[in-house]
Amino acid sequence: MLGECEETLRGTVSSEVVRICPEDFQGITPKLAVKAGDSVKAGSPLFYEKNQPSMLFASPVSGVVTTIERGEKRRIRYIEVKADATTEYLDYGIKKPSDLSAEEVKQSILDAGIWFLIRQRPYDVVAAPGKTPRDIFVTGFDTAPLAPNYDFILQGQEADLQAGFDALLKLTAGKVYLSISPKSSNKGLRDAKNVVITEFDGPHPAGNVGVQINHLKPVNRGETVWTLNALDVAIIGRLFNKGIVDLTRTVALAGSEVKQTGYWKMVIGTQLKQLFQNNVTEGISLRYISGNPLTGVKIDADGVLRAGHSQVTVIPEGDDVHEALGWASLSPRRYSAGCTYPRLKKAYRLDARLLGGRRAIIVSNEYDKVFPMDIYPEQLIKAIIAFNI
Structure with a gap:
């Protein structure tokens, strides 16, 4: 796939506002630990797990909580913190894990x-x-x-x-x-x-x-x-x-539509618009992804680095592409996983189109050819679709 990241540290990206999205943390029900106007330090809790109050979620920066956005059923969509010019950290003390008990290590984290x-x-x-x-x-x-x-x-x-x-x-x-x-x-x-x-x-x-x-x-x-x-x-x-609590990450900016790939340091929740400014292809629709093209999260051009991600990807959206015969066209310029036509050993410029739709699953052993585990993938997919797991 075109757009490999060049192994060069380009610098540090910071933004005036940092946004944390509780939906990034699967399996939790967030409850607020702050309100708009509260001051926080890096490491101060922003929210906690409703059913496990000891499980806190830290702010990556110091500053003032400016916005708490809620969605349907008052679900917390995100918390915004206006970052200080210089980050002030909450001090948890230097400790040597090997000298602590299991409970002390757990409680520290x-x-x-x-x-x-x-x-x-x-x-x-x-x-x-x-x-x-x-x-x-x-x-x-x-x-x-x-x-x-x-x-x-x-x-x-x-x-x-x-x-x-x-x-x-x-x-x-x-x-x-x-x-x-x-x-x-x-x-x-x-x-x-x-x-x-x-x-x-x-x-x-x-x-x-x-x-x-x-x-x-x-x-x-x-x-x-x-x-x-x-x-x-x-x-x-x-x-x-x-x-x-230093949540700084070294993040790779990659993708076929990035002019200058490389690595930048930033904390989770950092706004990425300055990373994209004058550094992506203009004149076409683009898909901005926090994460990789397979499992990442679609974001806007002014979106933020989501929790757990160390990669940002930009690829064509593909909504402006019109091909003869559509998905059934035969062209050596297109990637084919099934070797429908001779596949060249080169990097391809792939876009965000699915090139397909909802259809019945035919057991054809296509998944088995690439599946890395000794189980039946097609039967597993059917069970997942039917919520029978």
Whole structure:
């Protein structure tokens, strides 16, 4: 896919207003901890989980809460904070995870409002603090289209990574599994201590943590495991090494419609319009995505970096494309997963069109050819559509 990110750190992006969207955190019911006009520091709670009040969600910046936008049934859509020129952090104290008990490590992460970095399987929701996972799985690379290079992002963060791993080790009675690419050269990943390191090679979804769990130690009925990516492990380690909540991410800007790709530092919720200004193709409709083209979230040109994302992608919308025979046209310029015509070994300029619609699923074994797990994918998809899971 055209638009690979150039491995160059371009600078830092900051915005006057930062917007946090509770819907980014699956499986929670948010309750406000602030009101419009309140002053907050970076690390101060903005909201909490209704059924687990100890699970706080931290502000990434210091400033004043300006807007609390609600939608249908008064559901909280987003919280806006007008950021200070200089960020003031709430001090949680420097701690060494290896010297703390499991409960102290857990409480430190909860109090700091970054528990949302830990996900739970099954269902990929925010982890339940009251449960003890069988194991914890960390993915140290990403194979999604135009994905950022974790080795590049994690340069110089070896100490934070190890502190994060030490904290995770306290949270499970089992093991912490770290999956890396054979091409990985980052010492913080390759030389991580007290974790089980496994190399995964191959195309996407080799970097998907669910695939890695399936090959390492599948989840059986009644079992719970937790998952993270290595970038979030470093954020947890930063909490213990520096005593502050620093939600700064190094974000890749990629896509065929970006003039100058590269990496920028920013916090979650940062407005991205200055990143796109004079840096994207003009004259056509564009699809702006927080995340990767497969699983990212569609945003506006003045949208924000959503929680959990370290990639922003810009591709053509495709609504201005008119082709003879439409999806059935045969052209070597088009990508074909099924080799309908000779496929060239090149990067393609793909757009956001689905090129299809709702139809009956015919069991043709097409999914089986690429599915990385030893299960029946078509039957699983039918069960999901019928809510029979």
